[in-house]
Amino acid sequence: MVDVRTKRAYDPPEDGDGRRVLIDRIWPRGVSREQARLDDWARELAPSGALRTWFGHDPARFGEFRRRYLSELLAHEPKVRELRRIARHGTLTLVYGARDTEHNDAVVLAELLRRGRRRGDPGHAS
Known part of the structure; x- marks a missing residue:
């Protein structure tokens, strides 16, 4: 069983957060390092700039965003395996x-980590 949660950088850290990993390419505006209380910053797991621009946080594009982002994550299997282990x-x-808590990269990555390893998934040792 894995315990993966998602949280906006603008929400205060809590003791129950466990290990906190920022997965955005860009530091969240207006949040200090002290406020964020991060354990790691996994920039490499953020969607590519091209994908982020294409998506534009449009919920209607989320299904295709999910598919493309999961494809991008294949290039980062070691980091995905590390997060799953944690x-x-x-x-x-x-x-x-x-801002959107339902349609973002953290939601996709959390789903991937929670569902376990399946052939073809990032982090699955073939």
Whole structure:
């Protein structure tokens, strides 16, 4: 069982957050490092600039965004495996800056980490 949570960077950290990992490419505006209380910043797991621009946080494009983002994550299997390992041994909170709490990269990555390893998934050892 894995314990993966998502949280906006603008929400205050809580003791129950466990290991906090920022997964955005850009630091969230107006949030200090002290306020963020991060354990890691996994920039490499953020969607590419081209994908982020195409998506534009349009909920109607989220299904296709999810598909394309999962494809991009294939290039980062070691980091995905590391996060899955962390979540198996304690709480992992994926921190993000987007306003939309339902249609963002953290939601997609959290789903991937929670569902376990399936052939073809990033982080699945073939």
